[in-house]
Amino acid sequence: MLILLLFALAPFGGQDGTVPSGLDAAEQVALLLEERCSNCHSPGSDEPKATKHWPNALDLAGTVGNGELILPGNADESNLFLAVLDGDMPPPKSDALALTEPELELLAGWINAGAKVPPPARAVEADPAASQPALLRWISHFHPLIVHFPIALLIVALLAEMLALLRGSESLRGTAKFCLILGALASVPSAGLGWLLAAGTSHPDQPLLLHRWLGVTTAVFALVSVWFTLRRPERRVWFLLVLAILVSATGHTGGELTFGANWFQPPF
Ligand code: HEC
Structure with a gap:
């Protein structure tokens, strides 16, 4: 976990001074x-x-x-x-x-100093998607569709777990467990397809890296949560809280990639 997070944050350091x-x-x-x-x-x-x-x-x-x-x-x-x-x-x-x-x-x-002109934007460089097999590229386009399953399922799992704790309801507890397992399973193809999709785009590196490693961390942590809470169900609410935060952060950075850095600014 920590190592993954460090990976995600690594590109934010040490980049100063690389531009002539x-x-x-x-x-x-x-x-x-x-x-x-x-x-x-x-x-x-x-x-x-x-x-x-x-x-x-x-x-x-x-x-x-x-x-x-x-x-x-x-x-x-x-x-x-x-x-x-x-x-x-x-x-x-x-x-x-x-x-x-x-x-x-x-x-x-x-x-x-010679009136140097900045190089043309990276978009006109070789199209990275061209080096990817067409079928893989097509499959990767399912990423934006499938990500909504883990997002909804993991958050619903948290809701169900909290209601279950409030009401002492066994059936809600079962719902939380069910949603967690499905959400964790859905997070794996979400992250995998995201990785594929990223390989075919020319998004600026930093926001993409952050989104990628948050996504991978979410998927890994979701699987660990299933494994752990099947043994210790009384801890499930804490795992679900962390997952809700991870999945929200991943979704938010994904939104930034799609709609631009300031897409979620409030109007004040
Ligand atoms: C409000 C309009 C306007 C703005 C703003 C403006 N220019 Fe001009 N510029 C002109 C016009 C009109 C001419 C043609 C003048 C003439 O033919 O007598 C001109 C001509 C020039 C010329 C060629 C003639 C010369 O004087 O050598 C240069 C070089 C030039 N502008 C540079 C600039 C630069 C650099 C800026 C910004 C810092 C600038 N201009 C901003 C209107 C403008």
């Missing part, structure tokens, strides 16, 4: 140009004079490729930098904020 600072600067420059310049310098703007000189501030690679704008390695001869340095751009009469001293330094530093 040259590319860091490029990302900041891309953001800066987008915020301050793209209002006029982009295909959607109604400033034909602006786009004639610089068609698209959102396209950093295209901007760097235009020798009229940027001379990599030499900010002092790059018209784009000179235009902001002289205070011509953004036009003082416009609402766009002039660049601050640190922003000018960032821009100059980036150009002088």
